[in-house]
Amino acid sequence: MSKHSSKITSWEQLFASTSDQLRSLGIENSRQRRYLIRKREKFRNGLHGPGGDLEHVVDGVAQLRVVEIPASAPAANANATKDGKDGKSETSAPIVPKTKKVVVNLTPDATEYTHQVSKVLKKYAHMKVQRGNKIMGPFLQPMKGTHGTAATITVQEGMWEDKRGHKVDGGERRQKEVRAKLRLEERRKA
Known part of the structure; x- marks a missing residue:
């Protein structure tokens, strides 16, 4: 185009x-x-296609990382006391806040991510966390030494193209005819 x-x-x-x-x-x-x-x-x-919705892109390169953030606010009564059966009070174990892993977009030179509670994290199209902590998505290049938790995506030709399918053996309508001709040709050669 x-x-x-x-x-x-x-x-x-x-x-x-x-x-x-x-x-x-x-x-x-x-x-x-x-x-x-x-x-x-x-x-x-x-x-948008893969990477089209990223916010921090410098010279056609963006960095994505998997980070762990709190899933929700911790409970208000984490160390509350309660009465046992024998009438003695006991303390409950502290509640550890649940966390979840998400993909964040950082500037290409950033090394750390600090989570701001007030900031709503955006979910990026085609990018997801798989196998616990690895970023998966098209056109991603893993960064060395990160074991898949960080990757870069670079703008390249054909990245946002709608690719058309290719015909296999003449397409759906002619497939049997073309395959029969190929088998006949193979028999003649043999």
Whole structure:
């Protein structure tokens, strides 16, 4: 689509153009017009590809880390006393606050993350914690020495493309016919 960038002069023109208007601008191929319109609508709806919703990106590189944060506030009566059956008071064991592991986006040069209770953590599309503490997602490159708990994602060509499928043996309609011809050709060679 970069070859058509000179035909669209402004963001307003891009977001207001219909398929017929895009054709008059010189985008003749209907598949390319549909692709452009589909990507435009995804952008409007906030459906970005992998890494498209990251906040801290410097020179096309972002850092993701798995961190442990409190799941909820600790109980108010952590060491409260209660009466036992024999009438003696006893103290309960301290309640350890539960934690959960989440993926956070840091600047590429950051080494630590400090959690702010008032800050609502964002869930990033296509990125998740698997196997307890490893970050999994497309286009991630693990950082050395972190055992999968930290990774970087770099902007690269084709990262946000909608990839079309490929036909296997002539596609669904012709698959039996093409495979029969291939078997016949193999028998002739043998």
